[in-house]
Amino acid sequence: MELTFASYNIHKAVGLDRRRDPDRILAILHEIDADVIALQEADRRFGRRESVLPLDRIEDLGHYKAIQLGHRPHSIGWHGNALLVRRHFDVVHAGVVALPTIEPRGAVRADLLAQGRRLRVVGMHLDLSGLRRRHQLRTILTHLGRTDHHCPTVLMGDFNEWSLHGGSLREFHAPWRVLMPGASFPSRRPIAALDRVVVSAEWELLEAGVHHSPLSARGSDHLPVFARLKLPKF
Template sequence: MFQFRSIVASCCFLFAATSFLCSYVVAAETIESPADDQEHSFEGTLRVLSYNIHHAEGVDGKLDLVRIANLIKSVRADIVLLQEVDQEVARSESVDQPTQFGALTKMEFAFGKNIPLQGGGYGNAILSRWPIRDIQNHLLPNLENGEQRGVLSGVIEIGSAELPAIRVLATHFDHRRKDEERFQSAAKVTEMIIGTTEMPVLFGGDLNDDAESRTVKRLSENLVFTNQKPLPTIPVTKPTRQIDFIAYYPATAWKVLETTVLDEAIASDHRAILSVLEFQPNAK
């Protein structure tokens, strides 16, 4: 289980960790972060951001959580999927980054550790304007002793009559040239989404493969990606390939109003991708 600690003296955090559900699920965490005075209402659209933050180290070599948080706030994101997040890791000054991002953005958060690293943990995180429950961190297939990858899953309680809750999944697939692990991971994610939920699903992250890969095509058999034409996200200075994606399920649940790659080329070695989605309550 992870160790939690408060970083904002004026705030009171509630701590919780999921129990081990099976041999394929590992612990994840959520902590209630400071909320705005006004209640967050759902008005039919969601602004969803996916961002590989490179443990908040920019291409300028500076470790800066504030500029990541400011980017999130600047696009008024409702739900954020973060990859390459450190929790109390020595290389990033042993800062509890999930807790920091929750405090800086005033959003709820969940974190799933996939790799023990330098005294802490490394994995994915979800930020949300609304409460997150049923948090599970699922380990993905690991072939040939690669880095352990995972999918962080949580139910976001939006509380609207038309959309009470959605399930959100954040992931980061293997980076190596051979794609077998990514392909198996795509199959595992599909199994999770199709087999375990009746509510609308949002999925995203760094897939380390492009739209023409068999990995993305496998996911596309059931999920709908929010852009049909490539929107390059790497290399960050002059992007030529899209490997960061947002998708949803089922196909009739959402209408894509906009998808764009943000014009920020310093804070990380990836660019962030933002999708604005409109819920379709009467769709079948």
């Protein structure tokens, strides 16, 4: 089974032209054509925290559904984190992972059934503080260590980590593997690999990269990253 996972900080759908354009973000998601997408900054920050990507527009894409977390009626996520998956995937479990933070940061988790296999995905947006990022990753890894039903897992999101191999990334030990899709920030001239994908041992990496297109170059201050992964047969 081969699946493509993608992560995209959509900056509340505000592009480099300072226009909020949900349709542009949806067009970029269509370009990526991933099976599972983790979004960051997908909700407005104040008021009702409604999604910047209306549900009916997501459904218009035809093959995605937003995983419902049930925390805010007008939001598709939690603290801006949201997960989109193929419509034919079954959602076995969905919830949030509360992170130690002062800023409104968080992580979301979902267990999915795809082609008869149970998969786990976590989307996250980590803190600007290096020490707090380490605490947040420890919290996520502890949460995963306590879950039932061990299964192939993918962690992805905006790690806010400028170091290529050190810093908060030292929290990951074998068998976890930190992938390097490439520089994704800032989108106009990317120099930092802030957006990462981390996988458990079961996955075989086929390809990882940064989605750079005319639309994505101006759709947000981040570029989307992706990883195409393969699971061996049972």
